[in-house]
Amino acid sequence: MDEIDLKIIELLQQNAKMSMKELASIIHLSPPAATERVRKLEDQQIIENYQAQLNLKKIGRTIEAIILFKSIDCKALAKFCEEHPAVISCYRVAGEISYIAHVATDSVESLEQFIDASMVYGTPSTNIVLSSVTEQIILPLK
């Protein structure tokens, strides 16, 4: 991975559907050279996937929360979070808190149901998201 690869990664994070021709011109390489570099980044799993970024509100997920768990049954909580459709992300962390989950539901009622269901596996502390300072997905490369 050299500087050009870093630049490619940065560009594809901002616009994964950029054409190879355009990408090539930005990094001052020929299209075949750019394509080859992208292919290598994919092969090495440095680029794992390409995804559409959605507007949560516009698909009906109006309530967002970050829930901190002091877990009783770690494995069961992990499984629960993995399978529940409201969970966007869930991390096992070190410290007093065992798990941190980011959830998005279509209503306060659904959130309540999620919390109630999760309480079997741990003690949740729910933080309703008011706004996003930085959206989750673009990773700054500096």
Add this chain to the structure above:
Amino acid sequence: MDEIDLKIIELLQQNAKMSMKELASIIHLSPPAATERVRKLEDQQIIENYQAQLNLKKIGRTIEAIILFKSIDCKALAKFCEEHPAVISCYRVAGEISYIAHVATDSVESLEQFIDASMVYGTPSTNIVLSSVTEQIILPLK
């Protein structure tokens, strides 16, 4: 947004670079019809963007943490998180905690520097990420 649009969204979350031909065949429409639907989802900002999903470890971001802030100066903390390259996401939340930030750094030392720098704006409580139960980005559509 009908069921076909939901299916399109789900497919593009899993593989944003899927060809319109392939997508069209899965949803049983012709390629122009599929393209038109995707264009509308983009116009409505239901699909906000397309991005490459990166492997944090493989680009040298080996340390991940979720930091909970009890903020002193909210605006300044927000600005700090917005500008700092280690911050993947940052949310303003309701409750005792004011901000929750997800950060990834190349070393424990860099994390320490981030924490020290952030302490001017609030009281951080750092939770080192041990593992991911669910990766942040694919939103289950159920």
Add this chain to the structure above:
DNA sequence: CTTGAAAGGATCTAAGG
């Protein structure tokens, strides 16, 4: 790595149901 050409796909456009 580059250029240029050629083959194969993918996308767009237009006409029509």
Add this chain to the structure above:
DNA sequence: CCTTAGATCCTTTCAAG
């Protein structure tokens, strides 16, 4: 809102340097 068919554009591959 959809389909089909033709035209166009893009990407990829290859050869040669």
